[in-house]
Amino acid sequence: MKRFAALLLLSLSPVALLAAVTGTWLRRVPEEDHRRHDPYLGQTTAIAAGRQLFQHNCTPCHGFDAMGRYGRPSLRSVRIRRATDGDLAWMLQHGDPFKGMPPWSSLPDQQRWQIIAYLRTLPPIGKPMPR
Numbered sequence: 001m002k003r004f005a006a007l008l009l010l011s012l013s014p015v016a017l018l019a020a021v022t023g024t025w026l027r028r029v030p031e032e033d034h035r036r037h038d039p040y041l042g043q044t045t046a047i048a049a050g051r052q053l054f055q056h057n058c059t060p061c062h063g064f065d066a067m068g069r070y071g072r073p074s075l076r077s078v079r080i081r082r083a084t085d086g087d088l089a090w091m092l093q094h095g096d097p098f099k100g101m102p103p104w105s106s107l108p109d110q111q112r113w114q115i116i117a118y119l120r121t122l123p124p125i126g127k128p129m130p131r
């Protein structure tokens with residue numbers, strides 16, 4: 001009984017609730033955006049720039065290892081790996097302000113693509129980060 005109560009409490013925790021409703025933004029991405037490709041994919045200089053931008057703007061919530069902090073989602077998840085470049089670009093531009101993800105429309109397009117090129121170099125959850 002105690003265990004049941006603990007489980008119930010756990011499933012009602014804000015983190016669990018947040019986890020249950022993350023990913024719904026993907027349904028809002030228009031088809032045209034969904035199909036876009038990152039022009040900087042695999043380009044060393046752009047990836048290095050994206051890494052710096054990521055560390056400057058994103059680590060407070062998503063962590064240096066991009067595993068997410070305090071209930072914010074990991075950016076190395078299966079969902080993010082399956083999302084298209086265009087999905088991620090849309091999310092970065094618009095954010096999901098009601099769920100705590102700020103829009104990054106103040107960054108130039110080029111910088112948002114650089115961040116995505118960097119995200120694409122990250123290992124899946126469970127694999128070590130490169131130095």
Ligand code: HEC
Pocket residue numbers: 021022023024025054057058059060061062072073074075077079080088091092096099100101102104115
């Ligand atoms: C103030 C905290 C905060 C900052 C800073 C932040 N994010 Fe987020 N981010 C969130 C939250 C909260 C969510 C979950 C939103 C949702 O579920 O719709 C999220 C979701 C995301 C998602 C979708 C994740 C998923 O699994 O659905 C991506 C991609 C993302 N953020 C990328 C970034 C990038 C790149 C930056 C830096 C440019 C950044 N975020 C900065 C809080 C933040």
